[in-house]
Amino acid sequence: MARAGSEVRSGGWRGLAPPPPMSEAQFERWVELVRRRTGMRLAPERKSFLVTSLAARMRELGCEDYDAYYALLTEGPRGAVEWALLVDRLTVHETRFFRHRPSFALIRERLLPQAPVPEALQPYRLQVWSIGCATGEEAYSLAIAIDEHLSRLGGRYYFGITATDISLSALATARRGRYPGKRLDRVSPDQRARYFRRVAPDTWEVVPELRKRVCFAQLNVLELARAPLAPMDLIFCQNVLIYFDRAQREAVLAEVVRRLAPGGMLVLGPGELVGWRHPELERVHYPDTLAFRRVARAGGGAA
Ligand SMILES: C[S@@+](CC[C@H](N)C(=O)[O-])C[C@H]1O[C@@H](n2cnc3c(N)ncnc32)[C@H](O)[C@@H]1O
The missing domain is CATH 3.40.50.150 (Vaccinia Virus protein VP39)
Structure with missing residues (x-):
């Protein structure tokens, strides 16, 4: 499993502990990354969706820090693999046969x-x-x-x-x-x-x-x-x-x-x-x- 730097620790964040707080500056940085890579615009009211989605993945990695996870995602081939996993959680896949x-x-x-x-x-x-x-x-x-x-x-x-x-x-x-x-x-x-x-x-x-x-x-x-x-x-x-x-x-x-x-x-x-x-x-x-x-x-x- 991918690891980024010393702040991504195996088992560092367990159970159902609430996600760490995300500052406004961190939120802005993530919004910009998601917008640039997928086109999706995350409005301020979707901050809790972003936090929950990131937290679920960070928990799996044992990563406690949004900046460390950001670094992992944006660096090298490992980042590309990790991005492919994260994007599944950030995108909405709701659909049905003969929908419209x-x-x-x-x-x-x-x-x-x-x-x-x-x-x-x-x-x-x-x-x-x-x-x-x-x-x-x-x-x-x-x-x-x-x-x-x-x-x-x-x-x-x-x-x-x-x-x-x-x-x-x-x-x-x-x-x-x-x-x-x-x-x-x-x-x-x-x-x-x-x-x-x-x-x-x-x-x-x-x-x-x-x-x-x-x-x-x-x-x-x-x-x-x-x-x-x-x-x-x-x-x-x-x-x-x-x-x-x-x-x-x-x-x-x-x-x-x-x-x-x-x-x-x-x-x-x-x-x-x-x-x-x-x-x-x-x-x-x-x-x-x-x-x-x-x-x-x-x-x-x-x-
Ligand atoms: C809500 S679903 C719509 C599915 C189907 N078109 C429908 O109307 O039922 C939106 C889909 O768009 C995809 N999507 C979001 N951003 C995308 C992008 N930048 N490039 C390609 N697909 C994207 C998502 O992964 C998701 O599967």
Whole structure:
């Protein structure tokens, strides 16, 4: 286990002793580190959340001092490993299948009907990206909605979903694709029968045919400029940017738009970035949703 300096002592802080107090200066320093590395803005009222999250991890390490733990996190390869563990505790992974139903209705009614009729010579291809996919429910919901639609059409088709998140532990759960029955409350009986199989009394696993359509990868949305992603026909970004300040949301979305194919659709959470405009996007109006389509430039290409 990683250790930093003399202040990180094995067993130095035991049991359920309250976390050590955090000064305002220390809080500011941690807020800045988290903001710089994840985009998340920790408001003053979230200080107790930060303290509890740090304390839980520091307790495991036997570290009693926030500054010593800060040093451990920010130094060298050991710091990178430790950061990957801490970030799981600082990020919110709440999600569910078909979480925002109007957004799924939107893609069923406005995006998928554009799939060509089965007689088309080329197989229909759809590339999808789920940003901030957490434990995978959003990505598998997209796969189910798309597969249901395209298989009904009966033609040749291919779709692939790239699902990314900053949290390695969330991604590991996503890749396993196993969920307790109560998490499937929005999955219809037909969908459950077709896209899941029971692997334990209360555990359902996404069938391999659907799992192989989804590729999970770690990606920090603050580092999109370095991400080699193909042009996407559909990008889903919900409940990720709400933790960022407005300037950062806009900066991330500018990079996201660059990865949207001409005619492709960007579906945000309804409160993700109210009042936002982008010169290459036109708003798609559909009740209770916040969605855009990338306009193709005259002459065929997009910027
Ligand atoms: C509340 S979940 C949203 C899950 C899903 N999109 C939904 O709406 O149900 C937010 C996810 O964003 C991820 N996240 C937070 N900051 C991130 C960043 N900088 N880069 C990539 N993912 C991030 C978290 O790890 C978490 O899994």
